[in-house]
Amino acid sequence: MAHLARTMAAAIACAGSLTLAASHGGELPETGTPSASRDLPGKRSGESLDALRARQAALKRQLAQLAPEGHYIVVDTAHNKLLVKRRDDTILDAIASTGSGTILDAPGKPGTRWVFDTPRGEFKVQSRLTNPVWVKPDWAFLEEGLGVPTDPAQRLEPGTLGDYALGFGKGYFIHGTLYRRLLGKNVTHGCIRLSDEDLRTVYRLSKIGTSVIIF
């Protein structure tokens, strides 16, 4: 029982919580980012060139301060690459696998589907796990033509995610893979897969709160 409890502590769903109705053609999403302002040119028309230049230097400093401190992770889903960077230096340049972009319709539930995309934007590392156990979500059974088990223990699958897993929210993880030949391709259900060696480096260089920027 204690063993099961330890296993569950390190168990992860791996993007299993992802359930989307549609990814295209919907309403323009509401975002928290600022709206446009269109009155700036001419607003400070009386400023001297020196004042404008001083302001520019201040603005550049302000922009630079918004960049992540320390190490951060950049994922290019188009080219299936993962970089670990520190300021402008690239510490690691790794081949990854990211979301396949495919769709799985939930059988018997019209309108319910999974879209296997890797999310875009900036995220933070929220968990760092060693020897993670995959808790297979519903789609993992459904896409294999199997029924969804009622016993949670039947969802546990150790050994498929590699030695480490870094969670960056909503069930998405950076983890290892048994299928190295698929690295460099868009084949995942939204998680980001790496080779064992690269995963070890990413794990070592990251901490809780490390930025993960995905585009």
Next chain:
Amino acid sequence: MIRRAPLSARILPAFLTLSLMLGAPLQAAEPAPRPAGNDERSLVREANRVLEEEIKLAAGAQIYLLLDLSARSLLIKGRGIELHHIEVLSWDAAGNEESWGGAYRLRTRPVVERPKVRPVPGKEQSQELAEPINLNDMPAEYLLQFDPGLLVNVGPPVGEHPWLWARNRLREAWRRLSTWTIRSGNAPPPWLVLRLTLSQDQARSLAWSVTDGMPLLIGSATAP
């Protein structure tokens, strides 16, 4: 005996002519390297404007685009960091360039056909590919509609892909015409239309990377 040219040979010139006619209004717009005046103060002021707008965007978690027409570059950025650089081969524009300030937001990314996973008993999808989408599935010519009032027309160089180029021009003309008609005969919509010529690979890369609601800034953040 009069030999008629093959159908495709007759259609192509007519198609291209029609495309050129429909796209003609933009040709009148002489591309200006900067949207404002060229004196140094104007350039620094313009750079400051772009920086101010970018700081607002970089404070959030969303990835955004920064289009610098004078440098012919389109940057994909996040947190102020350059993530990917796309070279703009050429561009032209029509509309009120004075209104380029501020952030635009993309309505929807280009549509891509998403393959469906067909459940197969005993087959692990993680082992066998279920026809994933990749970069080559993305379109190389498309329209991106931003709010407020910006239509970005992405297409390949005419010399490399004449059919794609012609289709692109027709699509743009149709979009502008249909929008104008919907406005029931009033003045044409105050749209700024921006045509970007990108290589096929870069156009696909952009189509892949944009997301619904993605912000776009136009202007140069660098000053002499």
